[in-house]
Amino acid sequence: MQTIPNQSWQLIIKLAAHKNRKTKRCGYxxxxxxxxxxxxxxxGGNSGRKTQYLAVQEALVEAVLKTKDLGFWTIVIMSKYKRLAQICDHTSKPSWQEQALTSDLYQLQQLGLITHVLFVPKLVVLHVSELAIRVANYPGQFCYMY
Structure with a gap:
């Protein structure tokens, strides 16, 4: 059971990625x-990253930058990747591939951004996972504002 620190959270971000076996590209x-x-x-977008985990890191940075530009500073992030939660919440040491992500988040935290990454069951991010499967099959990036 994970606990969420007591903050006045403004936004929830759900992340997912999928690897296309034919093209060897990942969609997030x-x-x-x-x-x-x-x-x-x-x-979402189509990435040349080798694994889904690296693609979801790219999605995390892109989503956090968009929310920061919109004026949101306290964010809860949900993902089905346990390692992502461990790295972002500083409970595990990052590998060389994860150091770019941690340095980006550290710089954003210096500006006042507060994030908490949660490891959640696949069912919680199912809708976003289905979107990532569709994105993995088509090139390009998109973002729809509501």
Missing amino acids: AFEAIKLDGDILFIG
Whole structure:
């Protein structure tokens, strides 16, 4: 059981990624939801990363930058990758591939961004996972604001 620190959270971000076996490319998707349940934006992209885990790191940085630009500073992030939660919450030492992610998040935290990454069951991020599967099959990036 994970506990969420006592903060006045403004936004929930769900992250997912999928690898296309034919093209060997990964698609990632993210969804930002306000605490009242309204969807703020949905985005995704097709990445040349080798693994889904590296693609979801790319999605994390892109989603956090978009939310920061919109003026949100306290964010809860949900992902089905346990390692991502361990790295972002500083409970595990990052590998050389994860150091770029941790340095990006550290710089954003210096500006006042507060994030908490949660490891959640696949069912919680199922809608975003289905979107990542579709994105993995088509090139390009997108972001829809609501």
